[in-house]
Amino acid sequence: MILYPAIDLKDGNCVRLLRGEMEAATVFGTDPAAQALAFQQAGAEWLHLVDLNGAFAGKPVNGAAVEAILNATSIPAQLGGGIRDMATIEGWLDKGLARVILGTVAVEQPDLVREAAMAFPGKIAVGIDARNGRVATRGWAEETNVMVTDLARQFQDAGVAAIIYTDIDRDGAMQGPNVAATEALARAVTIPVIASGGVSSMADLKALNDTRIIAGAISGRALYDGAIDLAEALRSLA
Template sequence: MFIFPAIDLKEGKVVRLLQGRMEAATIYDEHPAEVAEEFARQGATHLHVVDLDGAFAGEPVNDAAIREIVRAVPLQVQVGGGIRSLARIGELVELGVKRVILGTAAVTDRGLVEEAVRRYGESILVGIDAREGRVAVKGWAENTAVQAVQLGLDMKSLGVKRIVFTDISRDGMLQGPNIRNTVQLAQTTGLRVIASGGISRLEDLRCLAQEEARGAGIEGAIIGKALYAGNFTLREALEALRV
């Protein structure tokens, strides 16, 4: 199981939100590339980056920071946030991003997802962000009636292989991930799932790894606030999965 330390970008700075609320942002660092370099020093192989401003605006806002991150570290960088066109996907690939995450577009533009998968294959992931099982879009600012499991099945039918699943109610709260729903989504859809939201202790990672060992299809875990709050280090998280 892969660990994805997270860098959420707002106005070029590294921040964390509570349940996706922009007004509840805490600034942790003003130099995203240096944060990425520290994750690399601790043993990271993957990195999860979100353009929070872009997610709300529907257009790129933090490309300068993303470019610096990609240039600074030899990691597998995946990026999400406001990606709603093939041109935008192409821009990120040109920047050196390895994986591109489509969120709102998965609900509003199935044709884009289908064409993106045709062009870029497994470099395209879909982010499924849910409140009480229903998908939220546009930076989690709008709720829909779409069920997370149904969206997963729809995305699989378009050729998507991997998703990032976030239980919004857990995000930034340090209350533990929604393992039950994460496992259910993986088992029902047959997709590879990267778990996100709420990871607060090393035991959370061990529990996810145990589900992966049982065949649940959990490919990784995104860790954000727990690292910034000092609950544990990235090195400790990686070591916990080697035991």
């Protein structure tokens, strides 16, 4: 299981939100590139980046910070937030991103996901963010009646590289991930599933890893708070 350190970007800073509320942002650093490099030096194999402003604006907003991260590091990075057309997808991949994450458009324009996955094999992930099993879009501000598993199954044969599943009510709350729901999703599809939201201890990582089917876990606040030591966690997962 791959551990993805998270860098959430708001107004050019590294922040963490509580349950997706932009007003409940805690700033953890003002130099995202330095933070990304620190994660790489600790042994991280991947980075998980989110343009929070972009998720609400529907277009990239923290582009300069993302480019600084890409210039400072050599490990692959995936980015979500405000990526809603082919031109933006192509632009980010040209700048060196290993993978783009499509969230809102997966609900609103599923054909775009299929087109992108075909055009850029292995470089398109689907972000599924949910409350009580229902998908939320547009920076988690809008809730839909679409069920998580139903959405995931739409992309079963599309060539999607991964599904990033976030339980919004767990995100940033340091209360542990929704292991049962994440495992159920991973068993419902053949696409690799990455857990996000609430991963806040070594025990959480072990619980996810012990399912033997969850492909990855994303952690942010716990790494900044010191609840998880990244180097130690990477050693234990190895």
